[in-house]
Amino acid sequence: MCLYLKILEKRQAMHKTFEIPLDIPDVTIEQVETNRHGDVVITVKSTLEGTYCHRCGKKITKVYAEDRAITFRHLSILGRKTFIRLRPVRYQCLSCDGNPTTTQQLSWYNPRSAYTKPYEEHILFGIVNSTIHDVSIKEDIGCEAIMGIIDRHIQVKIDWNTFTRLDVIGIDEISLKKGHRDFVAIITGRIDNKTVILGVLSDRKKATVKLFLSDIPQKLRQTIHTVCSDMYDGFIYAAKEALGKQVKIVIDRFHVAKLYRKGLDTLRKQELRRLKKALPADRFHVAKLYRKGLDTLRKQELRRLKKALPAEAYKGLQGAMWALRKKLTFPIYAFGLCSCGFLAHPL
Numbered sequence: 134m135c136l137y138l139k140i141l142e143k144r145q146a147m148h149k150t151f152e153i154p155l156d157i158p159d160v161t162i163e164q165v166e167t168n169r170h171g172d173v174v175i176t177v178k179s180t181l182e183g184t185y186c187h188r189c190g191k192k193i194t195k196v197y198a199e200d201r202a203i204t205f206r207h208l209s210i211l212g213r214k215t216f217i218r219l220r221p222v223r224y225q226c227l228s229c230d231g232n233p234t235t236t237q238q239l240s241w242y243n244p245r246s247a248y249t250k251p252y253e254e255h256i257l258f259g260i261v262n263s264t265i266h267d268v269s270i271k272e273d274i275g276c277e278a279i280m281g282i283i284d285r286h287i288q289v290k291i292d293w294n295t296f297t298r299l300d301v302i303g304i305d306e307i308s309l310k311k312g313h314r315d316f317v318a319i320i321t322g323r324i325d326n327k328t329v330i331l332g333v334l335s336d337r338k339k340a341t342v343k344l345f346l347s348d349i350p351q352k353l354r355q356t357i358h359t360v361c362s363d364m365y366d367g368f369i370y371a372a373k374e375a376l377g378k379q380v381k382i383v384i385d386r387f388h389v390a391k392l393y394r395k396g397l398d399t400l401r402k403q404e405l406r407r408l409k410k411a412l413p414a415d416r417f418h419v420a421k422l423y424r425k426g427l428d429t430l431r432k433q434e435l436r437r438l439k440k441a442l443p444a445e446a447y448k449g450l451q452g453a454m455w456a457l458r459k460k461l462t463f464p465i466y467a468f469g470l471c472s473c474g475f476l477a478h479p480l
């Protein structure tokens with residue numbers, strides 16, 4: 134084989150794989166493999182030495198044994214389910230009577246969960262402006278498991294000392310629609326261009342949200358200048374009362390769009406009902422085309438529609454409905470992508 138071909142082949146081979154950081158602290162990767170389902174399984178080993186004795190609290194470094202392997206679901210890689218496998222190290226205390234042992238635990242997982250913390254957060258972000266059922270299907274994870282993630286996060290107390298300022302926070306509600314709770318609220322912040330979860334609240338009541346916001350240390354609370362929320366009164370009043378009247382309330386574009394689209398949809402249905410009575414059946418059949426947006430119709434369809442409808446109905450439709458929708462939607466497009474990513478769906 135000539136040298137040129139060899140180099141070409143080598144280059145092509147080089148572009149078939151790439152490296153991505155695992156982004157999980159205190160571990161090294163021992164092995165990466167795919168299981169029989171095609172899932173990625175990454176076996177890791179702790180790089181931290183020692184742990185704290187569960188009885189006396191002293192640091193212990195005498196290795197006793199390795200526990201059996203535990204596996205956590207992690208963020209998917211290239212659409213493949215990804216799991217992290219770890220054998221935690223058990224250490225022995227030489228000071229306590231009976232030399233009890235304590236298993237080392239790393240910061241990126243909760244031993245009671247089958248998911249890594251980044252994956253649990255990914256699920257929580259997923260259900261904001263969506264439903265548990267949708268996320269359950271998309272992620273191939275049970276609804277009960279998602280409820281478990283929510284429940285675990287309700288109990289987590291955030292360490293406010295890790296923040297120097299908050300600037301903008303978001304308050305979103307999540308509808309559970311079953312079980313003992315109807316709604317929970319998620320409070321998020323933007324830190325270094327990354328959305329982080331500040332708290333998951335057991336309900337969406339004004340008092341609960343106010344209590345959470347009032348609990349933020351005063352110095353940090355004063356750095357919040359904007360609250361993004363849906364149009365739910367309870368959130369808006371809770372924010373005003375806990376953070377002061379000067380705080381700006383921004384209504385999420387997703388919720389505004391949802392409301393005006395609902396209004397236009399009602400108008401469209403009324404107009405269709407009116408036309409059903411006013412037009413002969415064959416012309417009404419064509420009129421049904423205007424269920425679609427005028428801008429999405431093909432030229433031929435548009436001509437048929439124009440012909441079938443009385444002039445004032447067509448004009449009214451074009452002027453009042455589609456133009457209004459376009460007018461309201463355009464600024465949303467002009468501002469760029471919304472945090473909830475709803476622009477993935479045509480408005």
Ligand SMILES: [Zn+2]
Nearest residue numbers: 186189226229
């Ligand atoms: Zn001890």
